[in-house]
Amino acid sequence: MALLELRNVSTYYGNIRTLKDISLQVEAGQIVTLIGANGAGKTTTLRTISGLLRPRTGEIIFDGTPIHLLPAHQIVYLGLTQAPEGRQIFPTLTVQENLNMGAYSLGNNRASIEANRSRVYDLFPRLAGRKRQLGGTLSGGEQQMLSIGRALMASPKLLMLDEPSLGLAPLLVKAIFETIQAINEQGVTVLLVEQNARAALRLADYGYVLETGTLALEGPASELLHAPRVRQAYLGEA
Amino acid sequence: METFLQQLINGLTIGGFYAVVALGYTMVYGVLKLINFAHGDMFMWGTLAGWGLLTTVLAGLTDMDLVAILVTAVLVMAFIGMMGMTIERVAYRPLRSAGRLSPIISALGAAFALQSVARNVSHARWRTYPQGLLKGLPTLRLTDEVAVSGLQILMLVICAAIMIGLYLFVQRTRVGTAMRAVSLDHNVSRLMGINVNRIISIVFFIGPALGGLAGLLIGIYYGSFNFTLGWVFGLKAFIAAILGGIGNIPGAVLGGFILGISETMVVAYGPDIGLANASAWKDAIAYVLLIAILIARPTGILGETVAEKV
Numbered sequence: 001m002a003l004l005e006l007r008n009v010s011t012y013y014g015n016i017r018t019l020k021d022i023s024l025q026v027e028a029g030q031i032v033t034l035i036g037a038n039g040a041g042k043t044t045t046l047r048t049i050s051g052l053l054r055p056r057t058g059e060i061i062f063d064g065t066p067i068h069l070l071p072a073h074q075i076v077y078l079g080l081t082q083a084p085e086g087r088q089i090f091p092t093l094t095v096q097e098n099l100n101m102g103a104y105s106l107g108n109n110r111a112s113i114e115a116n117r118s119r120v121y122d123l124f125p126r127l128a129g130r131k132r133q134l135g136g137t138l139s140g141g142e143q144q145m146l147s148i149g150r151a152l153m154a155s156p157k158l159l160m161l162d163e164p165s166l167g168l169a170p171l172l173v174k175a176i177f178e179t180i181q182a183i184n185e186q187g188v189t190v191l192l193v194e195q196n197a198r199a200a201l202r203l204a205d206y207g208y209v210l211e212t213g214t215l216a217l218e219g220p221a222s223e224l225l226h227a228p229r230v231r232q233a234y235l236g237e238a
Numbered sequence: 239m240e241t242f243l244q245q246l247i248n249g250l251t252i253g254g255f256y257a258v259v260a261l262g263y264t265m266v267y268g269v270l271k272l273i274n275f276a277h278g279d280m281f282m283w284g285t286l287a288g289w290g291l292l293t294t295v296l297a298g299l300t301d302m303d304l305v306a307i308l309v310t311a312v313l314v315m316a317f318i319g320m321m322g323m324t325i326e327r328v329a330y331r332p333l334r335s336a337g338r339l340s341p342i343i344s345a346l347g348a349a350f351a352l353q354s355v356a357r358n359v360s361h362a363r364w365r366t367y368p369q370g371l372l373k374g375l376p377t378l379r380l381t382d383e384v385a386v387s388g389l390q391i392l393m394l395v396i397c398a399a400i401m402i403g404l405y406l407f408v409q410r411t412r413v414g415t416a417m418r419a420v421s422l423d424h425n426v427s428r429l430m431g432i433n434v435n436r437i438i439s440i441v442f443f444i445g446p447a448l449g450g451l452a453g454l455l456i457g458i459y460y461g462s463f464n465f466t467l468g469w470v471f472g473l474k475a476f477i478a479a480i481l482g483g484i485g486n487i488p489g490a491v492l493g494g495f496i497l498g499i500s501e502t503m504v505v506a507y508g509p510d511i512g513l514a515n516a517s518a519w520k521d522a523i524a525y526v527l528l529i530a531i532l533i534a535r536p537t538g539i540l541g542e543t544v545a546e547k548v
Contacts, residue, residue: 052425076431088426090419100412101419105431108412154431 001064003028003158003189004049004080009058009068011041011048018044020213021058026158031180031190033200033221035234036210042193043085045210046160049191050082051075063157076105079157083164085193087147091136095127098135098146102153112155119186120149123179141172148176152183159183160191165199177203197234201225209234240383245506246499251390251459253498254397258452259475260482260490261404262445268421268485269441272341276325276348278472279356280318280446284453285463286356287314289365303371307458311451318450319443321352326442331435349468356465366462393455400448401491408487417441421485474524481531483541492539497524 002025011019019041026032036042047053049060051072060068067075081102090098099120103113121128124145130138135146144164151159161180165173177199184190194200200221201207207224209217217229224230259281266274291310329344375388408414419427420437427434456471457463478497482489504523508516531538 050429052428071433072425072428073431073433076429082429084426084429088423088429090422090426092422093415093418097415097418100415101427101430101432104412104416150430 002026003063004191005059005061006045006049007059007061009045009048009055009060011044011053011055013044017056018213019048019055022210022213022215023058024208024215024218026189026191027206028157028189029184029187030205031184031192031203033192033194033204033207034210035194035197035200035207035230037234038195039212040210041213042210043162044213046082046084046162046191046193049160050080073105076154079155080160081151081154081156081158082160083144083147083151083162085162086166087140087143089135089138089143089146089150091134093135094132095135095138095146096131098150099153102150105154113153116153116155120152123152123182124149141168141176144168144172144176145179148179148183152188156188158189158191160193162193163195164192165194165196173199197230198225201230240381241506243380243384245502247384247386247390249499249502250495251393251498252502253495254394255452255456255459255471255494256475256478256497257491257494258397258400259449259472260479260494261401261487262449263476263479264482264484264487264490265417265441265445267479269417269438270330270341271338272330273345273476274330274445275342275345276329276352277446277449278475279349279352279468280321280325281449281453281472281475282463282465282468283321283352283356284314284318284450285457285467286360286365286453286465287317287450288454288457289367289463292368292371297368303374307371307454311454314450314454315447318453319447321450322442322446323439326438331438353465353468356468360465362465364462364464367457369461371458389459393459396455397452400451401487404444404448405487413437413440470521474521477524477528480538481527483538486538486540489538489540496539497527500524500527 004026006022006024009019009022010017022045034042034045044053048055051067051070055068059066062078062080065078067078090101093101099117103116106112126142127145127149135143138146148161148164164176168176173196180190180192181203192200192204201224204221207219207221208215209224209230217224217227262277263274266272266277288310291313292306296306296310325348329348330341333341333344372389372392375392377388378386378391380386408417416427416432416437419430419432420434424434474497475494478493479490480493481496482491482493500523501520505517505520508519513519
C-alpha cells in the first residue's frame with residue numbers, strides 16, 4: 001500500500017475549482033515529483049495534503065489514516081511535513097529556534113530533538129555555524145536549507161518540498177538536490193514539487209505532470225524524461 | 239531636585255501599572271493583529287473582583303493582609319484569565335476569517351458588555367478597598383524630602399517581576415517561542431504542528447490574568463475605583479503599547495514607563511510653565527504623546543519598520 005494516496009481530490013478557492021479529480025500515489029521510500037507550469041495547482045496540491053486547504057471532494061490517505069478532515073497541525077504528528085513555497089522561515093527567530101519549532105510535535109522529547117538537530121546540522125553544515133543568527137539574515141540558499149531542515153525536525157515519514165530550487169544559483173540547486181537524495185537515502189519518502197522539471201525528473205523515481213488542475217501524465221521518471229509531451233512543454237526542447 | 243526625584247519614583251510606579259496592562263494589548267496584537275478593546279475592562283474587572291473578595295469572603299483575613307492579598311491575587315488572575323479565554327472563544331474566534339473590522343467591533347461590544355455588567359454590580363458607585371492594607375510596610379527615606387513608601391516598592395518589584403518573567407517565558411520556552419512563531423505566520427506555524435488556536439487561548443489567558451493582577455494592585459494602591467477605570471486607564475495603557483511599538487513586549491514596558499513619568503512630571507511642573515490646574519492636564523499628555531508618535535514614528539519607538547511583502 002502506498003504511503004500517501006490521493007483519491008479523486010478536488011479543491012476549490014471560492015467557487016473556482018483549482019484541483020480537479022486528482023488521484024496520485026507516493027510509495028514508501030521513493031522520491032516522487034509533481035511537475036507543471038506556474039499556476040497548474042502544484043502548491044494547491046501540497047496545501048491540500050497538509051490540511052491548510054480542505055478538499056471539497058475526495059479522500060487523502062496517509063500511512064493508512066484518512067487525513068483530509070484533520071486540522072493541519074495534527075497531520076504533522078502523523079509524520080507528514082512540508083517545506084513550503086518561498087521557504088517561509090521565521091525571520092525574527094534564530095536558526096536554532098526555527099529548528100525547534102520544526103520539532104514542536106515532538107514535545108519535550110529532548111533526546112529525539114537533539115538527534116534530529118545534529119542530523120540537520122550534518123546535512124547542512126552551513127547552518128551549524130549560524131545557530132544564533134536570525135533566520136531573516138540568512139542568504140536565500142541558507143534559508144532554503146533551514147526550511148528543509150526545519151521540516152526534517154519532526155522526524156517525518158514523508159517530506160514534501162515545494163520548489164526548493166526557486167531563485168537559487170545553479171550550483172546551490174545542485175547542492176540542494178544532492179541533499180534531497182541524501183535525505184531520501186536516510187529512509188525519508190519525498191514528494192517534490194518543481195518547476196525545474198529536468199532536475200526533478202532526474203532525481204525522482206516516479207513523476208506526475210499537472211496541467212491546469214488536472215493530472216495530464218504520469219509514469220516512471222526516466223520515462224517521463226523522454227516523453228515527447230514533457231520534452232516539448234517542460235524541458236524546452238522542440 | 240527633590241521634587242524631580244519624588245515625581246520620578248511616583249511616575250515609575252504608575253508607569254509599571256501601565257506597562258503590565260500594555261503587555262496584554264501587545265501580546266494579543268502580536269498573535270491576532272487585533273486591538274483587544276475589552277482588555278482595559280478586563281483589567282477593571284480585576285480591580286472589581288479583588289474588591290469583591292477582600293470586602294466579603296476574605297474580609298476576615300485583613301489582619302493577615304499579605305495572605306489575604308496573595309489568595310485574592312491567585313483567584314483574580316484565574317478568574318480574569320478565564321474571562322479572557324472565554325471572550326476570545328465567543329467574540330473573536332468565530333470572526334477569525336472575517337477581515338479586520340468585524341473583530342474590532344466585536345471587541346468594542348465585549349468591552350461595553352463588561353463595563354455595563356460592572357456598572358450594575360457596583361451600582362455605579364465609587365468603591366473603596368479596605369483601609370490599611372499593607373500599611374505596615376516600612377517607608378524608605380532617600381533624603382529628608384524624598385520618600386519611597388513600602389507599597390510603592392512592592393508594586394514596582396511585582397511589576398518588574400511580571401515583565402521579566404513574561405519576557406523570559408516568551409524568549410526561552412517552547413510555548414513562548416511558538417507564540418512568536420504564531421505572531422509571524424499562522425499557516426506556517428500549523429505546518430510545524432503548532433495548534434494555533436491553543437496558543438491563542440494561552441495568550442488570552444496570560445494577558446488578561448496579568449491585567450487582572452494589575453487591576454488588583456491598582457485597587458490597593460489608589461484605594462478606590464469605579465467601573466469606568468478600565469476605559470480611562472485601559473485606553474492609556476493601550477497608548478503606552480502604541481508608543482513602544484505594538485506587538486513588541488519590551489516596547490510595551492518602555493511605553494508604560496514613558497507615559498507614567500510624563501504624567502507625573504506634567505502634574506509636578508505644569509504650574510511652572512503656566513498650566514494653572516496641572517492635574518487636569520494629566521490625561522491630555524497621553525494623547526499628545528500618542529499624536530506625536532503617530533506623526534513622527536507610526537510603528538512606535540521599538541516597533542520594526544514593516545516592509546510590505548511583494
